Amino acid sequence: MSDATLAAPPPVVADPADEAAVRACVVGFYEVARADDLIGPVFEGAIRDWDGHLKTMDDFWSSALLGTQRYNRAPFPPHLKLDMTQDHFDRWGVLWTAAAKKYLPEALAAKAVSAGEHMAHCWGRAYVQMKEQMKG
Numbered sequence: 001m002s003d004a005t006l007a008a009p010p011p012v013v014a015d016p017a018d019e020a021a022v023r024a025c026v027v028g029f030y031e032v033a034r035a036d037d038l039i040g041p042v043f044e045g046a047i048r049d050w051d052g053h054l055k056t057m058d059d060f061w062s063s064a065l066l067g068t069q070r071y072n073r074a075p076f077p078p079h080l081k082l083d084m085t086q087d088h089f090d091r092w093g094v095l096w097t098a099a100a101k102k103y104l105p106e107a108l109a110a111k112a113v114s115a116g117e118h119m120a121h122c123w124g125r126a127y128v129q130m131k132e133q134m135k136g
Contacts, residue, residue: 014066021104022065025112026057029099038091046082065096065104065111079127080134088126 012136034040047053059070085100093116 003061012067012069014062018105018108019062019065021108022061023058025099025103026054026061028103029096030054030057032099033092033095036091036095039088042082042084042088046105059130061112065113067107076123076126079123080130084127088129089120089124089127093117096120 020088030043030053034043056071059068062068063071075094096116097113100109101117104112
C-alpha cells in the first residue's frame with residue numbers, strides 16, 4: 001500500500017452559512033437544555049467550561065453534519081461519568097430535534113434529526129447497559 005492510500009481524505013470546507021447555522025443550533029440547543037428540569041442539572045453539574053464545551057460540540061456537529069473532520073475523539077466515554085437514565089437521552093433527543101428544526105436549513109435539519117434520534121436511542125441503551133455492568 002502506498003502512503004497515498006493510507007492518507008485520510010482532506011477535510012471538507014463547509015459553506016460558511018451552514019457552519020453558522022450549526023453553531024446557532026448548538027448554542028440554541030444548550031440555552032434550552034441548560035434550563036430544562038430533567039437534563040439541565042446534568043449539564044450544569046458536569047460542565048465547568050461552557051465556552052470550551054460549546055466549541056467542542058460545534059466541532060462535533062460540524063464534523064457529523066458537514067464532514068469537516070474537526071472532531072476526532074470518541075464522544076461516548078465521557079458520558080459514562082454521569083448519572084442518567086434513558087429518560088435523559090430521550091429528553092435530549094426531543095430538545096435536539098426542536099433546535100435542529102429551528103436553526104438549520106431543511107436538508108441539514110433532517111440529517112441532524114436523524115443523527116440525534118439515533119444517538120438518543122443507541123447511546124441511551126448502551127449507556128444504561130454499561131452502567132448496569134459497571135455496578136457488577
